[in-house]
Amino acid sequence: MKLSGMSTLQGRLTSHDIRAVAARLAHPEDPLAEWHFEFGEWRKACAEFQQMERDNIVAQQKPSALALRQHRYVLFLLLTHGEELALQLMQTPVVKESEKKRLLEQTDAFLGTLTDSWHTWHGQVLPSHREALSGFLA
Amino acid sequence: MTVHAALEEIFRLREGRDLEIDPAVKTELHARFHERLEQFLREHNLKMSHAEFLAATREDYRNWRRNPRT
Numbered sequence: 001m002k003l004s005g006m007s008t009l010q011g012r013l014t015s016h017d018i019r020a021v022a023a024r025l026a027h028p029e030d031p032l033a034e035w036h037f038e039f040g041e042w043r044k045a046c047a048e049f050q051q052m053e054r055d056n057i058v059a060q061q062k063p064s065a066l067a068l069r070q071h072r073y074v075l076f077l078l079l080t081h082g083e084e085l086a087l088q089l090m091q092t093p094v095v096k097e098s099e100k101k102r103l104l105e106q107t108d109a110f111l112g113t114l115t116d117s118w119h120t121w122h123g124q125v126l127p128s129h130r131e132a133l134s135g136f137l138a
Numbered sequence: 139m140t141v142h143a144a145l146e147e148i149f150r151l152r153e154g155r156d157l158e159i160d161p162a163v164k165t166e167l168h169a170r171f172h173e174r175l176e177q178f179l180r181e182h183n184l185k186m187s188h189a190e191f192l193a194a195t196r197e198d199y200r201n202w203r204r205n206p207r208t
Contacts, residue, residue, distance in 0.1 A: 123193030
């Protein structure tokens, strides 16, 4: 995976940046216009992450150390950005509390999915737990 | 390896939740998955957290995803 190159573009705005500005300007009355745009982009990234997980982790008999580290790296990026979105939402003053609660629950569902992925592929497996579950795995 | 029907149900709920992209539907599926997992652990008196269950069944989930009929 190449980690450098595309994002800087010699200091110019990326297409993503321009779309975020357009979203804000298209709905100037909506304090969450840019937030909704970022939430949508983050959800797309989460879907791409699922595809990556399926191809590089699930489909492999034994995923490589590199694939596991890449998986962990992207997982951390997505978790960090999701938490940023949640914080932005909580700190936006002019949005109704009921709407904030609804959107936070949705954000948390994606964050929960990512957290479950962390526990599944990077968590510690204890032999006592395998033993306790053995009757369901035979 | 054959997976117990209860575990298979949990695996299916988890896969459905993971692949869902609609936020409202995903919220519902996420809650349903963890409720069912909690029920399973309680019914069978299994002393482990959801996180520990996910780690412990890693290879079984992988095998099931690779071949859902087993």
